[in-house]
Amino acid sequence: MRKDLNIHVHHLTRVEGHGDIEVDMKNGVLKKAHLHVVEAPRYFEAMLKGRNFHEVAIITSRICGICSLGHQLTSLKATEAALGLEISDQTKILRKILVNGSTFQSNVLHALFLAAPDFLNVGSVFPLVKTHPKVVLAALRMKRLANDIGDALSGRAVHPISCIPGGFTKLPTEKEIIDLRDKMVREARADAQFAVEVFASLAGQIPQFNRETEYISLFNEHEYGLYDGQICSSDAGLVPVEKYLEVTNEFIVPHSSSKHARFNRSSYLVGALARFNNSHKLLHPTAKKIAAQLGLQAPNHNPYMNTVAQMVEVVHCIEDTITLMDQLLDKGIKPEKPNQEPTRYGRGVGATEVPRGILFHDYVYNRQGGIETANCIIPTGQNLANIDDDMKKLVPEIVGESKEQITKKLEMLVRAYDPCISCSVHLLDVKFVE
Amino acid sequence: MKKVKVAFFDFTSCEGCQLSKLNFENELLDMLQWVEIVEFREAMDEKADSYDIAFIEGSISTPTCIERIHDIRRRTKILVALGACAVSGGVNAIKNTHPAEWVKETVYGADKYLFPSIPVQPISAVVKVDYEVRGCPMSAPEYLHLFKSLLLGRKPEDSDYAVCVECKQKENECVLDKGMFCLGPITRAGCGAICPANGQYCIGCRGLVSNINKEGAVDMLKLHGFSVQEALKRMKMFCAYELD
Numbered sequence: 001m002r003k004d005l006n007i008h009v010h011h012l013t014r015v016e017g018h019g020d021i022e023v024d025m026k027n028g029v030l031k032k033a034h035l036h037v038v039e040a041p042r043y044f045e046a047m048l049k050g051r052n053f054h055e056v057a058i059i060t061s062r063i064c065g066i067c068s069l070g071h072q073l074t075s076l077k078a079t080e081a082a083l084g085l086e087i088s089d090q091t092k093i094l095r096k097i098l099v100n101g102s103t104f105q106s107n108v109l110h111a112l113f114l115a116a117p118d119f120l121n122v123g124s125v126f127p128l129v130k131t132h133p134k135v136v137l138a139a140l141r142m143k144r145l146a147n148d149i150g151d152a153l154s155g156r157a158v159h160p161i162s163c164i165p166g167g168f169t170k171l172p173t174e175k176e177i178i179d180l181r182d183k184m185v186r187e188a189r190a191d192a193q194f195a196v197e198v199f200a201s202l203a204g205q206i207p208q209f210n211r212e213t214e215y216i217s218l219f220n221e222h223e224y225g226l227y228d229g230q231i232c233s234s235d236a237g238l239v240p241v242e243k244y245l246e247v248t249n250e251f252i253v254p255h256s257s258s259k260h261a262r263f264n265r266s267s268y269l270v271g272a273l274a275r276f277n278n279s280h281k282l283l284h285p286t287a288k289k290i291a292a293q294l295g296l297q298a299p300n301h302n303p304y305m306n307t308v309a310q311m312v313e314v315v316h317c318i319e320d321t322i323t324l325m326d327q328l329l330d331k332g333i334k335p336e337k338p339n340q341e342p343t344r345y346g347r348g349v350g351a352t353e354v355p356r357g358i359l360f361h362d363y364v365y366n367r368q369g370g371i372e373t374a375n376c377i378i379p380t381g382q383n384l385a386n387i388d389d390d391m392k393k394l395v396p397e398i399v400g401e402s403k404e405q406i407t408k409k410l411e412m413l414v415r416a417y418d419p420c421i422s423c424s425v426h427l428l429d430v431k432f433v434e
Numbered sequence: 435m436k437k438v439k440v441a442f443f444d445f446t447s448c449e450g451c452q453l454s455k456l457n458f459e460n461e462l463l464d465m466l467q468w469v470e471i472v473e474f475r476e477a478m479d480e481k482a483d484s485y486d487i488a489f490i491e492g493s494i495s496t497p498t499c500i501e502r503i504h505d506i507r508r509r510t511k512i513l514v515a516l517g518a519c520a521v522s523g524g525v526n527a528i529k530n531t532h533p534a535e536w537v538k539e540t541v542y543g544a545d546k547y548l549f550p551s552i553p554v555q556p557i558s559a560v561v562k563v564d565y566e567v568r569g570c571p572m573s574a575p576e577y578l579h580l581f582k583s584l585l586l587g588r589k590p591e592d593s594d595y596a597v598c599v600e601c602k603q604k605e606n607e608c609v610l611d612k613g614m615f616c617l618g619p620i621t622r623a624g625c626g627a628i629c630p631a632n633g634q635y636c637i638g639c640r641g642l643v644s645n646i647n648k649e650g651a652v653d654m655l656k657l658h659g660f661s662v663q664e665a666l667k668r669m670k671m672f673c674a675y676e677l678d
Contacts, residue, residue: 043537043551046529047529049532065453065571066448066449113477117478124477136463143456147457155629157457158450159571161628161633169632252542
């Protein structure tokens with residue numbers, strides 16, 4: 001058996017942002033096994049200081065291009081809570097459709113374009129265009145449709161335009177909703193089913209590794225909680241969103257420009273697998289069937305299965321979007337002006353499930369409607385300690401395999417979390433002390 | 435025809451422009467007939483020694499960024515800056531408007547020395563940039579147009595006129611006339627006035643037109659009840675570096 005092992009993966013590929021994997025083992029003792037986050041800091045919270053409530057979500061959306069919608073909606077929810085802005089049921093339905101759209105677009109992108117190449121032993125999705133054209137085309141169609149939803153409901157899928165505090169500056173037409181619904185029913189259902197079958201055939205490639213940890217997500221007793229709910233920990237139960245700091249407990253480690261987080265154990269997991277473990281009973285019946293087909297049962301303790309949970313969510317989001325669009329069409333789309341009349345100024349916390357896990361924005365506004373302090377806590381940051389803990393358990397288990405194989409499994413592990421590294425670094429706990 | 439070797443790189447940014455590239459679902463496969471993507475860390479493992487075109491997203495904000503961009507410039511024939519962060523510093527440059535030490539201390543406290551950071555700069559402040567695609571995110575049609583132009587060996591046009599021109603072409607109601615603030619009169623076009631078309635005001639993400647009519651813009655904002663200070667503050671959301 002090998003006694004020494006040294007692995008350094010510089011700028012891990014097929015993930016968002018810059019991270020290095022470092023493993024160092026000497027004389028059978030594991031000295032180091034972690035994800036080194038080398039992304040340049042961006043200091044977003046400092047940028048928000050003094051910005052008016054109209055401007056805040058425009059800036060926070062730029063934290064991340066992949067989950068810009070999630071950052072924008074979480075930001076709007078925090079602002080609305082701080083300023084006492086009520087929103088209409090129609091606004092809520094439209095936002096939920098947007099959350100579904102961005103979740104399934106991001107999950108498709110990750111599962112089929114970034115993770116799937118590992119299962120087929122290629123370096124990217126591009127060779128698959130030739131070898132697996134049908135599934136690539138199905139994935140592209142699903143992505144396109146999800147982006148069309150973003151375009152129609154928020155003006156633009158990347159950095160949405162029309163979502164503002166209190167509502168929307170422009171509403172979609174009923175015809176646009178009917179056309180999108182039609183495509184969801186005719187195209188997306190079949191494409192998702194096909195993608196699931198391809199995924200099922202690759203399931204044997206998913207490494208078998210188990211480490212039980214704490215699973216944290218939003219929980220909403222009425223629906224699979226993506227847009228709204230309370231914080232749910234598999235160890236400690238429900239916690240109100242306003243008390244998120246008691247859950248996240250961030251701390252700085254020298255090997256990461258993104259802070260780490262812990263609650264009841266040395267680390268916890270957020271993202272699709274945490275949502276599935278905590279809320280699987282609330283999935284759409286079709287998505288439950290898909291979970292069974294893909295061999296995903298709650299509670300599941302294999303982090304590599306996060307990608308499978310993402311595919312289950314793709315099916316759930318498609319079905320839920322069809323239901324929400326029906327509700328919208330039943331009631332008819334009413335012309336509404338966004339509610340921009342603050343009833344108070346103070347602190348507000350917003351939490352939303354973005355594709356990579358639970359996201360928090362926390363703002364304090366002054367009487368002029370300007371930001372005094374801001375804090376944002378990002379899913380990838382919350383997962384970093386968990387990734388390190390996984391590596392510490394995984395490396396000794398696979399140390400007998402070839403170095404190449406170990407490296408691949410470590411890369412696949414980090415990729416399974418679908419990390420969004422540039423997000424995680426610019427979002428550190430900031431207090432404006434002057 | 436020999437395939438053109440293309441590479442994509444990301445610096446300090448949200449990677450939204452890279453995502454926008456993957457969002458050409460309809461054109462992506464056609465484009466792959468003409469180009470060979472030789473390096474694109476966000477999507478693939480492979481790396482290359484040299485490129486015909488390097489597309490750069492993001493700003494310069496650490497000492498390592500400077501080394502990396504020099505290295506890329508040496509390897510590529512054409513260098514294109516993609517999106518506001520690469521072209522003008524984008525929202526990253528808001529950081530420059532606050533004292534650097536204060537920014538670092540408030541984020542990392544006593545651990546501020548762990549993570550080196552320098553004032554945010556656009557790519558062109560460090561190396562020669564041949565072409566640019568503006569906007570936050572970059573405008574997808576504009577990017578496709580530039581890409582096709584480079585493949586054909588022709589020079590792409592530059593939309594160096596105000597967003598107002600495109601807004602009028604779309605027959606949008608004037609945003610200022612609606613009583614809202616707007617940076618359209620001084621912001622460079624090319625986006626198809628997408629924000630006004632969606633009921634928002636122009637947030638100036640594409641930077642200033644080169645022949646800005648400053649007095650005219652100031653007069654017009656005054657006429658609609660907005661101050662120069664307000665305009666400057668809003669302009670500094672995306673153009674803090676340009677206005678410095």
